[in-house]
Amino acid sequence: MGIALVGLGKYATEQLAPALQETANCYLAGIVTGDSNKAAQWKRHYTLNEQCVYNYENYDNIKDNPAIDIVYVVTPNALHAEFVIRAAKAGKHVICEKPLATTTKDCDRMIEACENAGVTLSVGYRLHFEPYNQQMMRLGQTHKFGFIEHLIAKDGIEGVTGWRLDPQLAGEGGPLMDVGIYCLQAANYVYNMSPIAVTGQQDGQSVHFHLEYPGGFTAECECSFSKKMNYLHANASNGWFELEPAFGYAGIKGKTSVGSLHFEQVNQQAIEMDSIAKAILSGKSTPVPGDMGRDDVQMLLAINRALDTGQRVLLDPVIRASATTETGGAINGAWFASQDEMQH
Numbered sequence: 001m002g003i004a005l006v007g008l009g010k011y012a013t014e015q016l017a018p019a020l021q022e023t024a025n026c027y028l029a030g031i032v033t034g035d036s037n038k039a040a041q042w043k044r045h046y047t048l049n050e051q052c053v054y055n056y057e058n059y060d061n062i063k064d065n066p067a068i069d070i071v072y073v074v075t076p077n078a079l080h081a082e083f084v085i086r087a088a089k090a091g092k093h094v095i096c097e098k099p100l101a102t103t104t105k106d107c108d109r110m111i112e113a114c115e116n117a118g119v120t121l122s123v124g125y126r127l128h129f130e131p132y133n134q135q136m137m138r139l140g141q142t143h144k145f146g147f148i149e150h151l152i153a154k155d156g157i158e159g160v161t162g163w164r165l166d167p168q169l170a171g172e173g174g175p176l177m178d179v180g181i182y183c184l185q186a187a188n189y190v191y192n193m194s195p196i197a198v199t200g201q202q203d204g205q206s207v208h209f210h211l212e213y214p215g216g217f218t219a220e221c222e223c224s225f226s227k228k229m230n231y232l233h234a235n236a237s238n239g240w241f242e243l244e245p246a247f248g249y250a251g252i253k254g255k256t257s258v259g260s261l262h263f264e265q266v267n268q269q270a271i272e273m274d275s276i277a278k279a280i281l282s283g284k285s286t287p288v289p290g291d292m293g294r295d296d297v298q299m300l301l302a303i304n305r306a307l308d309t310g311q312r313v314l315l316d317p318v319i320r321a322s323a324t325t326e327t328g329g330a331i332n333g334a335w336f337a338s339q340d341e342m343q344h
């Protein structure tokens, strides 16, 4: 399937376009950019057809381009909605970067536009396709070490500049939407549940939040724009398992109370795009659906409300078929059968 990238910033340039040179089910077919210099450079570098190079004004003409099957939106967060809805109206499948949007209203508009157009909306949740994180899902979801008594997730970066510091473009809650989302996602996919209540405190450019799940299970999360952190740890009744670093593009390492984990280092973005393309081609549902992105935005906004009010914020439980289980199935047909591949 031909993919067009919208917004040729750091992530599109350094991760997605190179990954599209390694994919089997999709390839870089087009670009959408507001910068004519980038348009010329990319066109040359990736040997793109002139008809597959768009700007933000003529973007809607993509509807007439049969070479483009999927539009991948990689702009600042608050602009995702506009570009996703325009892609849907052009009849293209969409992948949208995380977070899906900065408000639930925008998420709903995006989901509705894709449903009305009969196209698939996926979220660029690359870690659903990463073997160490998949193993964390398995260990949590199958209770390999018993029930989890304590879960910790931390993700922080330093030296953040530009639109990420502007709530109009990035969304509310400082680092929550950018890196906090990885902590929330990890806690949810290890437990295979979503929280029913949240509390949180902000400390400068860092946010601590506490997630409460059905059954009394909890997760302690920390995200930051001023501190480097990259950690996932689960303490269970019969042992523990962890990743550090947990959420990077590469170099993820894992161990458990009975030894180290060893999995292949993969190109997460290539597998993500290939898996989504494969799901579309085979008429299956996407492993990382827009609904999942919407639920996460709702939870992040609830955490932000907890930060603002100092109160515990209640959430309706999300009752939906396990997306994480589906993800495993999408990547590895023998997802549950392969539990024993864990190497110590």
Ligand code: NDP
Pocket (backbone or CB within 6 Å): 006, 007, 008, 009, 010, 011, 012, 032, 033, 034, 035, 038, 074, 075, 076, 077, 079, 097, 098, 099, 124, 125, 126, 162, 163, 178
């Ligand atoms: P950048 O700032 O590097 O790039 C964003 C691009 O969006 C710009 O280069 C520009 O492209 C386009 N754009 C359009 N309108 C605007 C505007 N008003 N202000 C700024 N840029 C604009 O951001 P990133 O690439 O780091 O992030 C983009 C998206 O990808 C975000 O949603 C982010 O959360 C997500 N992301 C996901 C990651 C992951 O691991 N899944 C990692 C990093 C980011 P152009 O010049 O071509 O018009």
